Amino acid sequence: MTRLHRLRAPLALTACAGLLAACSSGGKTSSTTLVYTTVSATNPITAGAPMNPFNASGNYFPGFDTMQLGFDKQNPTNPEDFFPAIAASWTITSSGITVRLQPGAKWSDGTPVTPADVKLSMAIALTQGSATVGAGFLTQGLDIGSVTEVNSSTIQIDQAAGGSNLDFGRLVLGQYIVPAEVYGSLVPSTVWDTITDLTSTDAATANAAVTKLNAIGKIVSSFSPAKDVSAGPFVVARINPGSAELTRNPDFYGVAKIAPSEVILRHYSGNSDIWGYMKSGELDSAPYTSMPTNILDAVEGAGYSRIDTASYVDAAIAFNESDAPYDQTTVRQALAYVIDRQAVTKVGEPVGGTAAADLTGMVEAATKQWLTPAQVSSLNPYAPDQSKAASLLTAAGFTKSGSQWLLPGGTPWKITLQTVSGFSDWNAAATVISSELDAFGIPTQVKLTSDFATYKTDMAAGKYAVGFWLIALGPSASAAYQRLYGQDDGYTANADGTVTHSDGGGNWQHTPTGYTVGGAPIDPGQLTAQLATLSSTAARPVVQQLALATNAQLPVIPIWDYTAVDFTYDKRFTDFPGPSSPDINGLMYDGPGVWMMQGYVKAK
């Protein structure tokens, strides 16, 4: 055997190993495949779950294989501001929305996307938790009365009679669109008659309609399609326990813009899994993932770029004002002066949070858009000041015995601060807040509820006097103030345009029905209900009143604005959206599938 012959076997093995390594390493490209690897922000992979966007744990991936009429740009003052998707354009009127479909929009089986698909999808949307009668139906916002096929590419979607929700267009555009050929057999042909019955004046008819729609909803949500049929840029090829593999959809209307030929979505069971993927440079982008600063340093050290955007959610301390002494504005103000929000944020949400600055019930970015600079500067920032807190409490009749504050009746004031097991940011923050209140003279115990579902139920039942809560859920001001002065505060918007208030049933906040802003009395619940029906111009003075009232009355103490911190990795792809990209808030909110549709993400 010659020397060359002896070397043949090891050389062949080495060549094979090299070839394998080239093909298998994460995100590597070969001549035929260009793989984009990430994780789904909302859906960890659930092996065996149906590829159905209406299934609670389904394997569906918005922006990749699951499409909407449009994708939200997260514009706080314009609820109609969306990226086009299945809808190429739309016109929103006071009574409804006219949608024009993308020319050439097709499903991955080659059939065109039709108005029938949209009509069916809207009917299904009304079976998925939105099916309630009368006022509730209208309050939900997605109060679709009828869907009319204008022509082969145009659909008219109208609100139910009496509905005038400003967010109607936004809600319609954000619904998942599914193929009628796959889902049509699950929904009876009489479904629109049933939907019409929801608004019947006959209670029995309306309730029967709710029952029917809920039953349809259950059938739809448990349905498991044999294969993924997608109108998006990708289609699911296979679901493994550790990842989902999606291939580019050649029938996608904008396929020319889509650079990756394949997308791998990694499974994760917790944030630490995502940290690990990023540390090894496996992901081409990663959605917002809560992390401590030491991990942030490691991730940035691995080559990731950070993009911070507004997320329109606040973490706050909420009060049940039916529990003394939290019914007193001065008490809540005093607590706001004691809590050092910067310090709490630094511990609780050091990477994805910014200490709340304005305390208006909206995130800072929204406050600055709605209020004038003069109004913003007039807001009380409640900077930490223990002497101010002490003087407010003293004026309210509180006394101090040694280092302990006593209630006006002379009993020691103790606080139980409620939070949720597993919410590590809230729990860490609660540790700091309890330490600060302890040091001020109010012994504070942190108590945990086992899960968020129980927490919400207990909160609604008024079981907690002081507890963590999410507020400022936007981006619209209407949604943000509904959180403070809506159903949780006993207000109900009725179909006839009136607003009623009740102290019972679901009212756990118990804020007063009257505030004074600039010497003028306002009813925050009435004003909040109006916001859903007002244009942004007409809504501005109302939002300003509510913001000023909230800052003065502090029904909640906002602690931090969440910041969406996304990451991109430019070793395999380039042209990612960056901080200066237009509509960056929406792009980061919607994820890489939408970036690609917008022409971002190119092979390096």
Next chain:
Amino acid sequence: MTTWRVLTRRPGRVIGLLILALFALMAVFGPYLYAGPLAVDPNAIYSAPSAQHWLGTDFAGSDVLQEIVIGARYVLETAALSALFAAVIGTLVGLVAGYHRGPTDSVLMRLTDFVLTIPGLPLLIVLSTIWSFGQPYEMAIALGVTGWGGVARAVRSQTLSLRERGFLEAARGLGLSSRHVIFRELLPNLAPFVAMNMLLAVIAFIGAEVALFFLGVVPFSSSNWGVMLNQAVFSGGAMDSPAALSYLLAPLLCILLITIGIVLFLDAVDELFNPRLRERS
């Protein structure tokens, strides 16, 4: 005097006793040593061990040593109470089943089999959704009530062996009541065995309770050792970055030390309660 001689015969036994004494003192006096609330320092999050903070700091800049010392009470009180509950229930069931045999034995052993088949940790996770486990005795009841099966089986075996001995036949021959025979004749002879089982159970119960806190299914208290592990791994990134490593290792080291202490001390207990071992040495 014999006790002291047995304890000091091997250095390992003294070390074991010292470790257990240290942790017992920590549990009793720890909260007094660090009176007042746990101080936080947002500017010193996960700082490395230093002269000021011997074991570094945690996610809130609090002193890890202080948390270990304060947290010892909950951990050890829970484990000790759990072991006590398990020993009391298990011994009672084992004694009665082994002494009476027959239908009583069958019923009690089927009950024991049932308890042994209960998956402990999943059950506790489910229980934690309805019970806050805020106090050590609450956790101890849950652990003890689900953890006595093994003790009952072992005690029954010992009882079956003892009941054939002459002194018990004599007791029965004298017409003494079952209660007298069980509690005055059998129990004293089984006490060393039960005591050793109890000590071993303490190790198991420390593991179980810390696991529950580590999984994040029971109340958050920054000074609980299990919560410390949870925070270090899932929030502090101890597996991905060295910053939170001392925060992770401190409670692990404590659990390891307690385990070593109990195992070393058991050697002395074994000799103390076993005359044949004493005679040999």
